[in-house]
Amino acid sequence: MTEPGWIPPGVETRRANAARVYDYWLGGTHNFLADQDVARAIAAVEPTAPLIGRANRAFIGRAVRLLAANGIRQFLDIGSGIPTQGNVHEVAQQADPAARVAYADIDPVVVAHSKALLGGDENAAIIEADLREPAEILDHAVTRRLIDPAQPTGLLLVSILHFIADAEDPRHMVATLRDALAPGSYLVISHGTNEDRPGVADAVEKVYNRSVAMALHLRSHQEILRFFDGFEVVDPGLVYIPQWRPDPGADVPADPSRYGNLVGVGQQA
Numbered sequence: 001m002t003e004p005g006w007i008p009p010g011v012e013t014r015r016a017n018a019a020r021v022y023d024y025w026l027g028g029t030h031n032f033l034a035d036q037d038v039a040r041a042i043a044a045v046e047p048t049a050p051l052i053g054r055a056n057r058a059f060i061g062r063a064v065r066l067l068a069a070n071g072i073r074q075f076l077d078i079g080s081g082i083p084t085q086g087n088v089h090e091v092a093q094q095a096d097p098a099a100r101v102a103y104a105d106i107d108p109v110v111v112a113h114s115k116a117l118l119g120g121d122e123n124a125a126i127i128e129a130d131l132r133e134p135a136e137i138l139d140h141a142v143t144r145r146l147i148d149p150a151q152p153t154g155l156l157l158v159s160i161l162h163f164i165a166d167a168e169d170p171r172h173m174v175a176t177l178r179d180a181l182a183p184g185s186y187l188v189i190s191h192g193t194n195e196d197r198p199g200v201a202d203a204v205e206k207v208y209n210r211s212v213a214m215a216l217h218l219r220s221h222q223e224i225l226r227f228f229d230g231f232e233v234v235d236p237g238l239v240y241i242p243q244w245r246p247d248p249g250a251d252v253p254a255d256p257s258r259y260g261n262l263v264g265v266g267q268q269a
Helices: 018-025 033-045 049-069 088-095 108-118 134-139 141-146 170-179 198-211 221-228
Strands: 074-078 100-105 124-128 154-158 186-192 231-233 261-268
Touching: 018 033, 018 049, 018 108, 033 049, 033 198, 049 088, 049 154, 049 186, 049 261, 074 088, 088 100, 100 108, 100 141, 108 124, 124 141, 134 141, 134 170, 154 170, 170 221, 186 221, 221 231, 221 261
Parallel strands: 074 100, 074 154, 100 124, 154 186
Antiparallel strands: 186 261, 231 261
């Protein structure tokens, strides 16, 4: 069967990919049967899973609006995922059309689609890069063009740190990025947790890790909070997605732990 023409050469489509599973939950079209099968298997274990994807996207919008309201005009989004409505640059440029966004993702499918999407926007671009090599992201010509190290930056690590194993030292990766940021910068994190529903979390982890190329590593509240070392976490702290500054009239569920991800925003002193 011939692959669609938009797929970059060499991309594996018969093994599920985390970004494409997420895209499926968001109602996107850049996913394949393997991704759909895994998405449905995870939803069978945790029916809230598709809602988590959409809630996470909404959280990004709320966080970017907060940062823009506090004067942030440049953003570095690592692990940005497949482009969908409500991208960081769309939200940021609603506040200031001159806002600049550098995206980075390890997935060539994500990069290919993002380049097509961003082709006409000189203030937003994507590079193919790995969070495990933060210095290379910072030193990339595209990053240096869009991100002024002398000005505060909004750093987004949304649904990416839980794909980095402890043995790979993700705290060092975050610290490397933090140390390159100007005072007044912000860190935005969303991270899967095993804190309150360990049985469900374990089942989801098993489905992911036997089917998806990138293994999932869920962490506790305290472990996730440590990624904010050097930042002051703003109200309401590190909480489940629906609890973080919900929009007026939003329905906050009675059991927000069903949303599985803890989210937070911190400001660097």
